[in-house]
Amino acid sequence: MIKxxxxxxxxxxxxxxLPFILVFLFFWVYPLGSSFGMSFQKIQLxxxxxxxxxSNYEKLMGDGVFLKAVTNSAVYMVLTLAVLIPFPMLFxxxxxxxxxxxxxxxxxxxxxxxxxxxxxxxxxxRLMFGEMEGSxxxxxxxxxxIGPVKFLKGQVTGFVALVxxxxxRWTGVNMLYFLAGLKNIPDEYYEAASIDGASSLQKFxxxxxxxxxxxxxxxxxxxxxxxxxxxxxxxxxxxxxxSPKNIGLTIVGYLYRQGIEKNNLGYAAAVxxxxxxITMVINLTQLAxxxxxxxEE
Amino acid sequence: xxxxxxxxxILFVFFAILCALILIPFYAVTIASFKPGEDLIRYGLNLSFxxxxxxxxxxxxxFSGNHAYFTWFFxxxxxxxxxxxxxxxxxATVAYGFSAYEFKGKNFLFICVLLIMMVPFEILLLxxxxxxxxxxxxxxxxxxxxxxxxSAATIFFFRQYLRGVPKEIIAAGRVDxxxxxxxxxxxxxxxxxxxxxxxxxxxxxxxWNNFLWPFMVLSDAGKYTLPIGLKTxxxxxxxxxxxxxxxxxxxxxxxxxLFVAFQKYFIxxxxxxxxxx
Numbered sequence: 001m002i003k004x005x006x007x008x009x010x011x012x013x014x015x016x017x018l019p020f021i022l023v024f025l026f027f028w029v030y031p032l033g034s035s036f037g038m039s040f041q042k043i044q045l046x047x048x049x050x051x052x053x054x055s056n057y058e059k060l061m062g063d064g065v066f067l068k069a070v071t072n073s074a075v076y077m078v079l080t081l082a083v084l085i086p087f088p089m090l091f092x093x094x095x096x097x098x099x100x101x102x103x104x105x106x107x108x109x110x111x112x113x114x115x116x117x118x119x120x121x122x123x124x125x126r127l128m129f130g131e132m133e134g135s136x137x138x139x140x141x142x143x144x145x146i147g148p149v150k151f152l153k154g155q156v157t158g159f160v161a162l163v164x165x166x167x168x169r170w171t172g173v174n175m176l177y178f179l180a181g182l183k184n185i186p187d188e189y190y191e192a193a194s195i196d197g198a199s200s201l202q203k204f205x206x207x208x209x210x211x212x213x214x215x216x217x218x219x220x221x222x223x224x225x226x227x228x229x230x231x232x233x234x235x236x237x238x239x240x241x242x243s244p245k246n247i248g249l250t251i252v253g254y255l256y257r258q259g260i261e262k263n264n265l266g267y268a269a270a271v272x273x274x275x276x277x278i279t280m281v282i283n284l285t286q287l288a289x290x291x292x293x294x295x296e297e
Numbered sequence: 298x299x300x301x302x303x304x305x306x307i308l309f310v311f312f313a314i315l316c317a318l319i320l321i322p323f324y325a326v327t328i329a330s331f332k333p334g335e336d337l338i339r340y341g342l343n344l345s346f347x348x349x350x351x352x353x354x355x356x357x358x359x360f361s362g363n364h365a366y367f368t369w370f371f372x373x374x375x376x377x378x379x380x381x382x383x384x385x386x387x388x389a390t391v392a393y394g395f396s397a398y399e400f401k402g403k404n405f406l407f408i409c410v411l412l413i414m415m416v417p418f419e420i421l422l423l424x425x426x427x428x429x430x431x432x433x434x435x436x437x438x439x440x441x442x443x444x445x446x447x448s449a450a451t452i453f454f455f456r457q458y459l460r461g462v463p464k465e466i467i468a469a470g471r472v473d474x475x476x477x478x479x480x481x482x483x484x485x486x487x488x489x490x491x492x493x494x495x496x497x498x499x500x501x502x503x504x505w506n507n508f509l510w511p512f513m514v515l516s517d518a519g520k521y522t523l524p525i526g527l528k529t530x531x532x533x534x535x536x537x538x539x540x541x542x543x544x545x546x547x548x549x550x551x552x553x554x555l556f557v558a559f560q561k562y563f564i565x566x567x568x569x570x571x572x573x574x
Contacts (some may be wrong), residue, residue: 007476007477007478008477009398009477010400012394012398012477012478013394013397013398013400013403014394014400015394015478016390016391016393016394016395016397016398016481017391017394017395017406019387019390019391019446019447020391020394020406020409020410020447020452021406022447023443023444023446023447024406024409024413024447027421027425027443027444028409028413028416028421030424030428031421031424031425031428032416032420032421032424034424034427034428035420035421035423035424038423038424045427045430091312091315094308094311094312095312097304097308099301099304099305099308100305100308100309100312101305101308101309102309102312104560105316106312106315106316107564108556108560108564109316109319109320110315110316110319111563111564111567112319112320112323112553112556113319113322114567115502115506115549115552115553115556115563116506116549116552117505117506117507117508117523117524117548118506118508118524119506119508119524119525119527119528120524120527120545120548120549121322123527123531123541123545124322124325124326124342124545125322127325127329127337127341127342128322128325128341128342130341130342131341132339132340132341134339134340134341134343134345135340135341135342135343136321136325136341136342136343136344138341139343139344168319168322171319172319173567176564176567176568177567177568179568180568221415225415225417228417229417229418229419231419231509232508232509236528239531252417252419252422255419255420255422255423256422259422259423259426260422260423260426260513265423265427268423269423269424272419272420272421272422272423273420275417275419275420276416276417276420279415279416279417280415280416283415
């Protein structure tokens with residue numbers, strides 16, 4: 001009886017998707033719900049929780065360190081978007097050129113940094129941006145007569161290191177996304193444009209860019225997410241969650257500090273909810289503006 | 298020289314320079330792993346290829362076994378294998394459910410898959426941490442494997458792949474009297490093989506490099522994975538730098554070898570999620 005029920009065409013699909021339903025309920029809905037609930041409580045591991053209404057959120061609005069973390073995350077996101085969308089797109093178009101030698105080799109080498117773990121990549125960059133004269137970046141600066149810079153002690157220079165790390169790791173990946181997008185543009189478009197006497201720049205702005213839009217939106221969406229949720233990169237560069245004057249503190253870093261390091265679970269949960277809200281608002285606005293929702297069948 | 302040739306040369310030189318910039322950190326790590334750790338502390342990571350200070354001491358130390366490096370290494374390996382096998386099987390099954398059937402709630406559930414891809418996992422850190430704590434899974438690998446077992450990105454990829462598989466296979470299976478599950482196991486899984494390769498590599502890479510969540514869950518040094526172990530070596534004391542740098546070098550090596558052998562799948566896996574225009 002049970003076997004017959006489970007084997008029917010009506011029930012089988014649910015059996016197939018059951019693991020997702022379970023994981024979704026247990027590891028997403030429940031934690032999200034409890035995170036939301038926790039954000040209205042004063043709660044510490046091993047102690048009785050108490051309801052505090054909106055006070056965590058009110059406190060957050062006046063919390064200078066939190067605002068610093070939000071600013072850092074936002075600046076990091078904007079900078080990574082500014083670097084990691086135009087350049088990979090340009091490189092993809094160039095490398096896709098029929099005049100290119102060694103295309104596969106370059107594609108692979110560009111992609112390779114993405115294979116390293118953040119721990120290893122962060123360590124390498126921390127040492128490269130070290131403050132000694134002999135450290136890689138400083139020894140290069142010395143050729144130009146610029147004295148050793150204490151990169152990780154200043155706001156701007158610290159971000160130079162952070163953004164360099166992101167650029168190094170993700171340029172190749174984004175380039176691959178754009179290359180995949182370019183594959184879907186029929187050659188005939190370019191041929192027709194050539195016949196009409198279009199210049200390379202015109203072909204790029206009138207054909208390539210508009211037709212790459214879905215890819216660009218995809219890359220934009222994941223980059224917004226990754227930029228706002230960045231944490232370990234900063235943790236590795238500053239060897240911990242504490243950077244001088246919090247120059248490298250991010251939203252998730254603050255969540256981690258409050259929740260795990262200080263056992264302020266309720267307050268940290270509120271940080272998480274704010275992060276969720278920011279991510280969703282930015283991404284949904286971006287998707288709405290780019291007309292993604294209209295396109296859905 | 299024709300115009301075409303000069304374009305070729307300019308492009309080539311341009312990419313060669315970029316490529317050199319990208320590979321410099323790897324070169325620096327490789328060189329550094331042959332130098333004593335105190336050099337790293339005194340002079341920082343640099344490009345100086347100085348044979349008078351370079352030797353194999355770090356490698357000898359790495360393989361001497363007087364530390365937990367290879368315990369972490371094999372933990373990572375084990376965890377990666379378990380995670381990849383389970384994630385692929387579960388996600389493929391779910392994806393098949395989404396692609397082969399029309400059922401009530403299907404659209405809603407699929408929107409949930411897409412939403413998960415947009416919610417930062419990091420905001421779940423605390424509730425998952427307390428949940429893991431409460432159900433007694435702290436310091437266990439189950440706590441690391443289970444939440445990711447029905448991976449949204451992997452489900453999405455498999456579903457896209459299955460769209461290209463003719464539905465007639467399923468109908469033919471039914472005519473031949475196979476059960477719904479028999480069709481999946483005997484007819485569909487074999488067809489999915491190429492997509493498994495791409496996802497195995499992508500998930501394997503993520504799992505091998507995964508840091509934050511395992512770092513929060515695992516407290517017993519004997520259970521650490523490689524990234525966590527390496528992170529614990531980051532102390533201001535010189536001795537660890539020997540192991541840190543050669544260990545970092547050695548942790549990239551397996552992926553490098555895999556990458557060289559299966560380049561195509563890495564690249565397919567990476568670009569598969571991208572939206573088609």
